[in-house]
Amino acid sequence: MNRVLNLYRSSVGKKSLMAVTGILLVGFVFGHMAGNLKAFQSWDPAGGTLHPLDQYGEFLREFGYPILPEYGVLWVARIALLAAVLVHMFAAYRLWTQSRAARTRGYRKAESQVFSYASRTMRWGGVIIFLFVIYHILHFTTGDVHPDFEYGAVYANLVTGFQSTPVALFYIVAVGALSLHVYHGIWSAFATLGVQNARVERARRPLAAALAIVLFLGYISVPVAVLAGRWTSIGLTL
Amino acid sequence: MNLTLHVWRQAGPDDAGAFETYRAEDISDSMSFLDMLDLVNEDLTRKGKEPIAFEHDCREGICGSCGMMINGVAHGPERLITACQLHMRSFKDGDEIWIEPFRATAFPVMRDLVVDRNSFDRVIQAGGYISVRTGSAQDANATPIPKRDADRAFDAAACIGCGACVAACPNASAMLFTAAKVAHLSYLPQGQAERLERALGMASQHDAEGFGNCTNHGACQEACPKGISVDYIARLNRDVLKGTLNKAVGTPD
Numbered sequence A: 001m002n003r004v005l006n007l008y009r010s011s012v013g014k015k016s017l018m019a020v021t022g023i024l025l026v027g028f029v030f031g032h033m034a035g036n037l038k039a040f041q042s043w044d045p046a047g048g049t050l051h052p053l054d055q056y057g058e059f060l061r062e063f064g065y066p067i068l069p070e071y072g073v074l075w076v077a078r079i080a081l082l083a084a085v086l087v088h089m090f091a092a093y094r095l096w097t098q099s100r101a102a103r104t105r106g107y108r109k110a111e112s113q114v115f116s117y118a119s120r121t122m123r124w125g126g127v128i129i130f131l132f133v134i135y136h137i138l139h140f141t142t143g144d145v146h147p148d149f150e151y152g153a154v155y156a157n158l159v160t161g162f163q164s165t166p167v168a169l170f171y172i173v174a175v176g177a178l179s180l181h182v183y184h185g186i187w188s189a190f191a192t193l194g195v196q197n198a199r200v201e202r203a204r205r206p207l208a209a210a211l212a213i214v215l216f217l218g219y220i221s222v223p224v225a226v227l228a229g230r231w232t233s234i235g236l237t238l
Numbered sequence B: 001m002n003l004t005l006h007v008w009r010q011a012g013p014d015d016a017g018a019f020e021t022y023r024a025e026d027i028s029d030s031m032s033f034l035d036m037l038d039l040v041n042e043d044l045t046r047k048g049k050e051p052i053a054f055e056h057d058c059r060e061g062i063c064g065s066c067g068m069m070i071n072g073v074a075h076g077p078e079r080l081i082t083a084c085q086l087h088m089r090s091f092k093d094g095d096e097i098w099i100e101p102f103r104a105t106a107f108p109v110m111r112d113l114v115v116d117r118n119s120f121d122r123v124i125q126a127g128g129y130i131s132v133r134t135g136s137a138q139d140a141n142a143t144p145i146p147k148r149d150a151d152r153a154f155d156a157a158a159c160i161g162c163g164a165c166v167a168a169c170p171n172a173s174a175m176l177f178t179a180a181k182v183a184h185l186s187y188l189p190q191g192q193a194e195r196l197e198r199a200l201g202m203a204s205q206h207d208a209e210g211f212g213n214c215t216n217h218g219a220c221q222e223a224c225p226k227g228i229s230v231d232y233i234a235r236l237n238r239d240v241l242k243g244t245l246n247k248a249v250g251t252p253d
Ligand code: HEM
Pocket: A015, A018, A019, A020, A021, A022, A023, A025, A026, A029, A085, A088, A089, A092, A119, A122, A123, A125, A126, A127, A129, A130, A181, A182, A184, A185, A186, A188, A189, A190, A192, A193, B214, B215, B216, B217
């Protein structure tokens, strides 16, 4: 226990916590993306069945039932994700304040050398993602900021939600921020957790880039398709 | 060529410090950057003013004492060299050059461009050694070492402790230096006995000195005059994590 506490106090320890919680969140984000893509499954509105996306929502709510209470597994997952986000953010905050104290006077002439855009924006990018996640929950989970929310009608809420162009664009921008964060995050997590051999080193950049691109395209496909459906005959409509 | 220099002047550790502007005139292409500063200092001395204090020793890129920020870049605009190896041909007539000390809480400014880098020495003292029987030297090739490991250890051992990695890092982290000083021992058989204790000790001293936290930007690798690779940082992290999880490490018997 003592050594774990000491590890937490150390720089490497806090970074490892960020990497582990980050990887967990990356796992979630990919699962969530795969779920979203059910919006594209074909469905006959007149057929009397729920849209595959709505069925999927129902499945998540009832997962484990009747052995476990309805919503049981869903809440366990929600609490685990919330805990991961809080640990990730708290460690980021502590690391940031320490690093700020490590240089109190900056350079008059500062030439940032190689910092990639992604690595420079980790902190603010993270905050933007967090704010987006709050908005997103109020939008599609609780419906508080949704103009036309209907409980359980996941697909319909999605299509009506993205009828607003600014909302759809905001989602696209936020997902861009998420992809950048994940791009540097995946690259960074390998180093933090000490994965180190020649083959992995060569694969790190391309792997991080590929996952970030898949994430970006996977997520924007839904708002883009709803926007497309408004102006053309292809795309998602009710 | 004629240049305008903006140089950080600070009389002592507690002085507030400020930039002063000087002219450097009739500078030849083949002078080194430090030669140029020497010339400016001769002129200042002639005028009865305090010369600019800067550290230097070998003037050939091997001692690590001459670090300074030149136009916002540690050791100046050319890659893989120290400030003393920088030639004035990298500049052109009429250039303005900003010269600042390395900035980090763990590197307090002593005077002008001279910073106190004893924090590096304390990181080394926390484990950057091997315990061996001194006395009669062992036969040089008694312990076979694979070429690949010898090369990696040697590449890490090229670190001259200049501090450019800290100066360039947006977090003022010294992980590249610490990782190099851990790796040049951990790749060799002689370094195995104390390997995990060394990594834990040096990494915790790194934190205690007030260096910042690495976020894997890679600015250190770019600034390093010896081309030390950030891959060594991953190796340090691994040894720190292993040392933490390994119950036998640091337990007295
Ligand atoms: C909730 C708000 C968030 C904040 C404030 C935040 C902030 C940060 C910061 C400051 C870093 C360290 C930067 C670096 O190492 O260069 C980081 C790393 C990381 N983040 Fe986030 N982040 C957030 C959300 C997320 C999410 C939702 C994910 C998953 C998709 C994620 C995945 C990662 C990963 C994998 C790392 C790498 C850890 C490492 O450095 O080894 N983060 N985050």
